[in-house]
Amino acid sequence: MTSSTLDRVALANNPAICDLRSDTVTRPDQAMRDAMSNAPVGDDVYGDDPTVAALETFATEMLGKQEAAFFPSGTQSNLAAMLSHCQRGDELITGTEYHVKSSEGAGASVLGGVAIHTIAAEPDGSLAPDAISAAIKPDDAHHPVSRLLCLENTHKGAVISLAAMQAASAAARDKGLAVHLDGARLFNATQALGIEPAALAATADTVSLCLSKGLGTPAGTLLLGPKDVLHRARRWRKILGGGMRQSGILAAAAMHALQHNVSRLSDDHQRAATLSQHLIDIGAGDPAHPTRSETCMVFFTPAGDHMAFRASMAEQGVLLGGNSPTIRLVLHKDIDDAKLDRICSAFSAQCGT
Numbered sequence: 001m002t003s004s005t006l007d008r009v010a011l012a013n014n015p016a017i018c019d020l021r022s023d024t025v026t027r028p029d030q031a032m033r034d035a036m037s038n039a040p041v042g043d044d045v046y047g048d049d050p051t052v053a054a055l056e057t058f059a060t061e062m063l064g065k066q067e068a069a070f071f072p073s074g075t076q077s078n079l080a081a082m083l084s085h086c087q088r089g090d091e092l093i094t095g096t097e098y099h100v101k102s103s104e105g106a107g108a109s110v111l112g113g114v115a116i117h118t119i120a121a122e123p124d125g126s127l128a129p130d131a132i133s134a135a136i137k138p139d140d141a142h143h144p145v146s147r148l149l150c151l152e153n154t155h156k157g158a159v160i161s162l163a164a165m166q167a168a169s170a171a172a173r174d175k176g177l178a179v180h181l182d183g184a185r186l187f188n189a190t191q192a193l194g195i196e197p198a199a200l201a202a203t204a205d206t207v208s209l210c211l212s213k214g215l216g217t218p219a220g221t222l223l224l225g226p227k228d229v230l231h232r233a234r235r236w237r238k239i240l241g242g243g244m245r246q247s248g249i250l251a252a253a254a255m256h257a258l259q260h261n262v263s264r265l266s267d268d269h270q271r272a273a274t275l276s277q278h279l280i281d282i283g284a285g286d287p288a289h290p291t292r293s294e295t296c297m298v299f300f301t302p303a304g305d306h307m308a309f310r311a312s313m314a315e316q317g318v319l320l321g322g323n324s325p326t327i328r329l330v331l332h333k334d335i336d337d338a339k340l341d342r343i344c345s346a347f348s349a350q351c352g353t
């Protein structure tokens with residue numbers, strides 16, 4: 001490792017640091033570690049791991065789906081879902097900036113020969129039913145076969161209403177398409193909407209649900225859906241190298257998170273709103289890009305050079321994410337009220353008030 005890498009590692013691992021880069025930086029707490037160390041395990045590739053089996057059953061009941069499979073990551077779970085719904089020569093439709101298009105290496109095209117048709121999201125992050133209908137191709141040999149609509153909620157932290165999700169889904173289902181929901185932060189959405197997780201999950205045939213973001217596990221994502229699709233997804237998981245052995249250690253963390261860390265996501269949303277209001281109150285940031293919060297995220301644009309801004313915030317113990325010019329600040333389980341106070345003070349000092 002270079003010395004700058006070592007510096008970065010030391011910085012990120014300093015418990016006094018307020019790390020706002022992402023909710024993926026959360027570390028398992030003692031109760032989660034205890035659940036992990038006590039978990040009964042077996043070889044899950046043989047289907048022998050009782051903790052993975054218990055997690056999958058628990059999740060199907062929570063989300064109202066037939067079957068679930070535990071994956072190492074959200075990218076792999078989304079990919080297995082897309083490859084299970086679509087064949088070579090098919091097409092999926094999704095939002096231009098949705099994660100499956102913008103940040104997952106076009107895996108469905110690379111590995112599955114699946115075309116990706118993008119449509120621009122509405123200001124609320126949803127996909128308009130008319131735009132979906134217009135994107136679906138007629139049955140004509142010139143075109144790929146439109147097979148799947150991929151939705152996302154939350155999208156860049158923003159909650160899409162249940163009605164907008166239902167309308168998008170209906171536009172696809174009316175024309176015979178299946179629907180996949182990238183619900184990496186599904187519980188942030190359901191907590192903010194005040195609805196049952198199963199109600200949002202019902203807008204899609206398959207749902208991918210990340211456990212290693214605000215829910216705080218070290219790794220893992222659940223894919224849920226109908227038996228036949230999940231059967232194919234398990235095959236894809238193996239092909240993609242995602243068959244795990246004594247993964248009950250991770251499933252125990254996931255079970256703990258589903259039982260203890262869902263309702264507390266509202267605390268992250270509240271702290272994001274508090275931080276956003278503080279930044280507005282002290283007049284920090286570029287007035288051309290107003291500061292705002294969406295669930296657990298705050299979007300803030302520094303008035304001057306954002307690299308210098310980031311560096312001096314790091315000197316004050318606050319790590320900011322890499323986006324530019326607007327920086328995404330993510331509140332999560334490892335930022336409590338005391339750390340939030342320190343973050344607000346650091347912004348006040350930095351922005352000269």
Ligand SMILES: Cc1ncc(COP(=O)(O)O)c(C=O)c1O
Pocket residue numbers: 072073074075076078099100152182184185210212221
């Ligand atoms: C909306 C969304 N979907 C999927 C993923 C992929 O998850 P993973 O990092 O576990 O591959 C992410 C990761 O940040 C995400 O934000």
